[in-house]
Amino acid sequence: MEPINPEDALLASRLLREAKTQTGKINDELADVGDRAREDLATSVEVRDIDHIPSLDEMYIDKRIWLRITKVFAVSADLRDSTSLSTKDKYVNTSARLYQAATGSAVRVLDRFNPGFMDIQGDGLFALYHGERALERAFCAAVSLKTFSERHLVPLIHELFSDNFPETGYKLGMASGTLAVKKVGVRGTNEPVWAGKPVNWAAKCAQRADRHELIVTQAVYDKLSDNQYVTHSCGCKNNGVSTPLWSDVEVEKLDKHSNCRVLRSSWCELHGSEFCKAILEGMREREDVFTNQAA
Numbered sequence: 001m002e003p004i005n006p007e008d009a010l011l012a013s014r015l016l017r018e019a020k021t022q023t024g025k026i027n028d029e030l031a032d033v034g035d036r037a038r039e040d041l042a043t044s045v046e047v048r049d050i051d052h053i054p055s056l057d058e059m060y061i062d063k064r065i066w067l068r069i070t071k072v073f074a075v076s077a078d079l080r081d082s083t084s085l086s087t088k089d090k091y092v093n094t095s096a097r098l099y100q101a102a103t104g105s106a107v108r109v110l111d112r113f114n115p116g117f118m119d120i121q122g123d124g125l126f127a128l129y130h131g132e133r134a135l136e137r138a139f140c141a142a143v144s145l146k147t148f149s150e151r152h153l154v155p156l157i158h159e160l161f162s163d164n165f166p167e168t169g170y171k172l173g174m175a176s177g178t179l180a181v182k183k184v185g186v187r188g189t190n191e192p193v194w195a196g197k198p199v200n201w202a203a204k205c206a207q208r209a210d211r212h213e214l215i216v217t218q219a220v221y222d223k224l225s226d227n228q229y230v231t232h233s234c235g236c237k238n239n240g241v242s243t244p245l246w247s248d249v250e251v252e253k254l255d256k257h258s259n260c261r262v263l264r265s266s267w268c269e270l271h272g273s274e275f276c277k278a279i280l281e282g283m284r285e286r287e288d289v290f291t292n293q294a295a
């Protein structure tokens with residue numbers, strides 16, 4: 001028997017599919033897909049708890065088994081005004097270069113804080129953090145990306161592109177909770193699907209944010225609120241006196257959880273490295289912060 005060339009097999013299956021599409025009846029095909037959906041809806045799934053973010057190889061495809069992980073922190077990043085980037089001939093080259101530079105940089109920055117999973121979606125991306133100091137790593141990743149966007153990406157765009165280029169920059173969101181994952185799709189095009197609040201809520205927070213803002217859910221903020229490296233400034237912009245950094249913000253799409261918190265500042269040029277390191281090492285209290293929250 002002749003060995004089958006995979007490319008020939010692929011071509012054959014594509015030709016077969018095209019022939020079917022041309023001659024077949026779409027209503028019959030929809031009915032077939034409906035049968036499959038009925039089966040999916042009627043068959044109960046198994047949920048297995050695991051203590052880490054699974055690798056792509058660990059996720060189930062054919063079996064109806066979802067892997068569930070608790071205490072996940074999701075960071076979502078969105079590029080502002082990216083829809084106004086044109087793909088018309090005159091601008092496609094510039095837009096493509098911006099996507100490449102922005103997305104590539106964002107992956108590099110978020111990856112530095114050891115996410116368990118990261119995915120690019122359209123003009124944005126999200127990263128999941130789990131395990132030791134997951135909250136601290138996720139927070140530092142988000143602040144680092146917005147600092148990078150403000151300090152490097154936007155000035156580079158101004159320097160290299162024309163003045164009427166959209167005022168872009170990264171918007172960040174963060175949420176926490178339990179996720180379940182499984183690969184879903186047609187064989188060969190299986191993509192992990194993350195079900196649960198954290199990814200969805202982080203994306204809604206990022207959508208609501210303006211560029212260079214980080215919006216976190218109240219639950220995330222509550223976990224950060226006793227960390228003075230997170231809650232208060234270094235004081236550089238206020239004659240050495242540290243000030244509270246966060247404000248209230250409404251994320252309407254989160255309905256009864258719409259009360260969120262926003263951080264507009266970024267790492268200080270002088271103290272950023274020190275603060276980031278301290279947070280990652282689990283430090284919380286500073287001697288230079290006076291809080292009158294007691295009593």
Ligand SMILES: [Zn+2]
Nearest residue numbers: 234236268271
């Ligand atoms: Zn400073």
